[in-house]
Amino acid sequence: MKQTYTLLILFTLIVNAINAQTDLIYHIDSGEGAFTTNLDGTSKNLLASYTPSSSSLANDIEIDANNNKMYVLDQNGKNLIQYDLNGANNTLIYTYPTNPRDIELDLINGKIYHAMNGEIFTTDLDGTNKNSLITYTPNATNFLNAIELDLVNSHLYALDMNGDNLTRYDLNGNNSTTIYNYIGGTQFPSDFKIDIANNKIYHISRDNTAAEIFTTDLTGNTKTVLTTYTAGSSLLYIDIELDVENDYMYLLSTNGGLLDRYNLNGSNKTTIQTYPGNYPKDIDIFKLDSTLSINNTESNQNEIAVFPNPSSNFIQVLGINGGKKAYAIYNTLGAKLKSGTIQENDKISIQDISNGIYFLIFENGNSLKFIKK
Structure with a gap:
């Protein structure tokens, strides 16, 4: 639990630093x-x-x-x-x-x-x-x-x-x-x-x-x-x-x-x-607060992130600024599985998708990788 809170604090500090730019x-x-x-x-x-x-x-x-x-x-x-x-x-x-x-x-x-x-x-x-x-x-x-x-x-x-x-x-x-x-x-x-x-x-x-x-x-x-x-x-x-x-x-x-x-x-x-x-x-x-892309997901995991990751039931996105964001979830074959809108602290249920690797993709093309376990 202590490690979880440490990660949350780290994510918050990094996101705030990005947003100050x-x-x-x-x-x-x-x-x-x-x-x-x-x-x-x-x-x-x-x-x-x-x-x-x-x-x-x-x-x-x-x-x-x-x-x-x-x-x-x-x-x-x-x-x-x-x-x-x-x-x-x-x-x-x-x-x-x-x-x-x-x-x-x-x-x-x-x-x-x-x-x-x-x-x-x-x-x-x-x-x-x-x-x-x-x-x-x-x-x-x-x-x-x-x-x-x-x-x-x-x-x-x-x-x-x-x-x-x-x-x-x-x-x-x-x-x-x-x-x-x-x-x-x-x-x-x-x-x-x-x-x-x-x-x-x-x-x-x-x-x-x-x-x-x-x-x-x-x-x-x-x-x-x-x-x-x-x-x-x-x-x-x-x-x-x-x-x-x-x-x-x-x-x-x-x-x-x-x-x-x-x-x-x-x-x-x-x-x-x-x-x-x-x-x-x-x-x-x-917008410098949303620089994630499928081409550079790994290097940006510490800026804006999916949490928890891996997860069995739901995911949240840390570091979203402003109002609602439209999103879609794709599998590694490029098939869209679900879509909707989220904002800070919202949860996205992933209980109905199979275990594996997925991409959470936002309306501007930015994306985050997550694992369903």
Whole structure:
């Protein structure tokens, strides 16, 4: 019993030390490069710089902190470049035959989901082993612009900017379902983000002059408008990111070159960053209190942990911050056995699963290994 309490104290001290560190926003500004700031926009740190041109225009950034990598999508150059998190050691991962639009990382299965004009496909993290999921003919009413992964429920969401639709697929590209239609051509969707734990999708849509930020549930119903703004030459939101734990959403405006932060209910707008290059394209929020991944589970067991482990009846997660976290339990063959939401001190029953090794996987792809005995 004394050893158990000692472990609990150790976990608490380590988690508190982690949480005292600074969370980061990774920014892509095509007029400057990739840099980080704190979540309030302070302490800017330039990582990689370049000059935008007809053959070089960064459009997206994604973070794999557990492998110390960031991925930058060059839309004009039709390349995906991998860097170390400090901006060093750039490596060409993939060259596209036509313009790429978006990427998402599946760090559970070691995959990159790519969206380019005409196709959504996966590769391994090193760009090899391409697997085509969805093909289409780009035209005035069919143009996929953004994708998001729901790894808990095994779904892929694709935003059709020209057709004004948000469509949900299985992760293998099967079983398409239209989740939301953006008023049949009078509105143009810009971006969306999924909050699995609270069963919400956050949407950005606009017409030629007016725009709104709103939520629906994961099936596209129960619309709630959070805030409206006048879209124009000085303000046009193209990217949305969520920090649910701190009750914030971040909205990136390519027109005007700024990053605004709101509360999740649409109140308390604050501009936290202006971009000297005036070509901001994307941000990615990295939370230091949730850096676990299946690729680095062992080295992180002392940061945030499953307890007791091994266990026969139930597990708890030590070191969860904020509100509810969506999770799923997978076996070593990749089959999902159960899912739900938890928060600090909640117990997950594992009495109904067989003895063996399992992975507790969270909505952002982070994971913890545990043993059922």
